[in-house]
Amino acid sequence: EVLxxxxxxxxxxxxxxxxxxxxxxxxxxxxxxxxxxxQMSGKGLEWMGIIYPGDSDTTYSPSFQGxxxxxxxxxxxxxxxxxxxxxxxxxxxxxxxxxxxxxxxxWLSSWGQGTLVTVSS
Amino acid sequence: SYVLxxxxxxxxxxxxxxxxxxxxxxxxxxxxxxxxxxxGQAPVLVIYDDSDRPSGIPDQFSGSNSGNTATLTISRVExxxxxxxxxxxxxxxxxxxxxxxxxLTVL
Numbered sequence: 001e002v003l004x005x006x007x008x009x010x011x012x013x014x015x016x017x018x019x020x021x022x023x024x025x026x027x028x029x030x031x032x033x034x035x036x037x038x039q040m041s042g043k044g045l046e047w048m049g050i051i052y053p054g055d056s057d058t059t060y061s062p063s064f065q066g067x068x069x070x071x072x073x074x075x076x077x078x079x080x081x082x083x084x085x086x087x088x089x090x091x092x093x094x095x096x097x098x099x100x101x102x103x104x105x106x107w108l109s110s111w112g113q114g115t116l117v118t119v120s121s
Numbered sequence: 122s123y124v125l126x127x128x129x130x131x132x133x134x135x136x137x138x139x140x141x142x143x144x145x146x147x148x149x150x151x152x153x154x155x156x157x158x159x160x161g162q163a164p165v166l167v168i169y170d171d172s173d174r175p176s177g178i179p180d181q182f183s184g185s186n187s188g189n190t191a192t193l194t195i196s197r198v199e200x201x202x203x204x205x206x207x208x209x210x211x212x213x214x215x216x217x218x219x220x221x222x223x224x225l226t227v228l
Contacts, residue, residue, distance in 0.1 A: 035217055045156075045164065045207055047217040061216065095163055099217070105170055106211040107154035111163040 002026040004034075004096050004112035011118045012086050019082035020115045022096030029077035030054040033099035035108055036070060036081050040092045050099060051079055086119045093117075123212050125220035132226045139195040141223045143208030146189060151210045153191040155184060158222075159204040167206075168193060195225070203227045 007021040022034060036048040049060040053072035060070070072079040079096055094115050097108035126144040133139040143153060155168040166175050168184040171191065181196045195202055208220040 037217075044205075044222040045158075045219045047219060050217070059216075097164075101152075101170075101211070104211055104213065105152035106217075107152075107166060107169045107209060108156070108164075108217070109166055109169070109175070111165070114163050 002098065002110045004098060004110055006094075006096060006112040006115045009116040009118070011120070013121055014088055014119055015085050016119075017082070017084050018086055018117065019080050020094060020117070022079045022081075022112050024077045024079070024098070027098070030074040034072065034079040035097045035099050036068075036079075037095040037097060037108075038064075038092045039095065039114075045095075048081075048094075053077075053079060086117075088119050088121075091117060091119045122214075122216065123210065123218050125208055125210065125218055127206075127208060127220040127223045129221070130224045130226060132228055133195075133198050134228045135199055137198055139198050139202070139225055141193045141195075141206050141225065143191040143193070143220050144189055145191075145210070148189055148191050148210070149187045151186075153184065153186050154209045155182075155193045156207045156209065157202075157204045158207065164207065198225075198227055200227050 003025045005023045030053050033050045035050045038046045048064045051058045051070040053074045069082045096112040098110045100109040152170050156164040157167045158164040167178050167182045171186040172184040183194045185192050205222045207222045
């Protein structure tokens with residue numbers, strides 16, 4: 001069974017740094033892209049970017065380029081999403097998901113349970 | 122960039138059929154995927170590649186895609202189907218594109 005398990009909820013202050021994680025199991029973690037998706041309270045899904053754990057190749061959504069950093073450690077089947085200086089507007093639930101398919105047919109087959117990030121002074 | 126348009130809400134009585142649309146320019150030439158997100162839960166894939174169902178998804182869920190509209194059809198709707206539904210396509214620039222989501226209310 002494919003599982004993505006994310007790290008627990010975080011409460012941070014503006015300006016602090018944060019790194020959340022997404023650990024995969026039940027499949028070859030290195031060979032599937034991992035996507036990160038933001039969901040602000042009461043809002044829809046926003047794609048943030050994707051990372052290929054095999055070589056850490058990344059693509060960021062223009063909306064999130066320069067705002068976050070995605071990374072991965074294939075030796076422990078874990079992907080990360082990090083912020084160097086949080087803002088209140090970063091408060092949201094963040095999901096990781098496994099991207100499957102090829103070419104123009106790609107979708108998110110399995111999702112993590114989500115990590116709630118709250119940024120408040 | 123490519124835009125997917127969904128109605129904000131759809132309402133249906135129990136036992137009836139719900140149809141949720143996803144509009145986009147020539148979307149019929151793309152592969153469309155659908156996700157169900159129940160309140161307080163992570164999204165779940167219910168349809169991929171226009172009309173295929175992942176294992177474990179009941180056959181009450183079906184999908185179609187033609188022209189400028191893709192449609193998720195939920196037959197024999199029950200209270201447990203109440204959720205937000207999102208369509209998604211893959212863009213050639215390596216972008217995942219989501220629709221704005223549709224809230225399905227079971228009356």
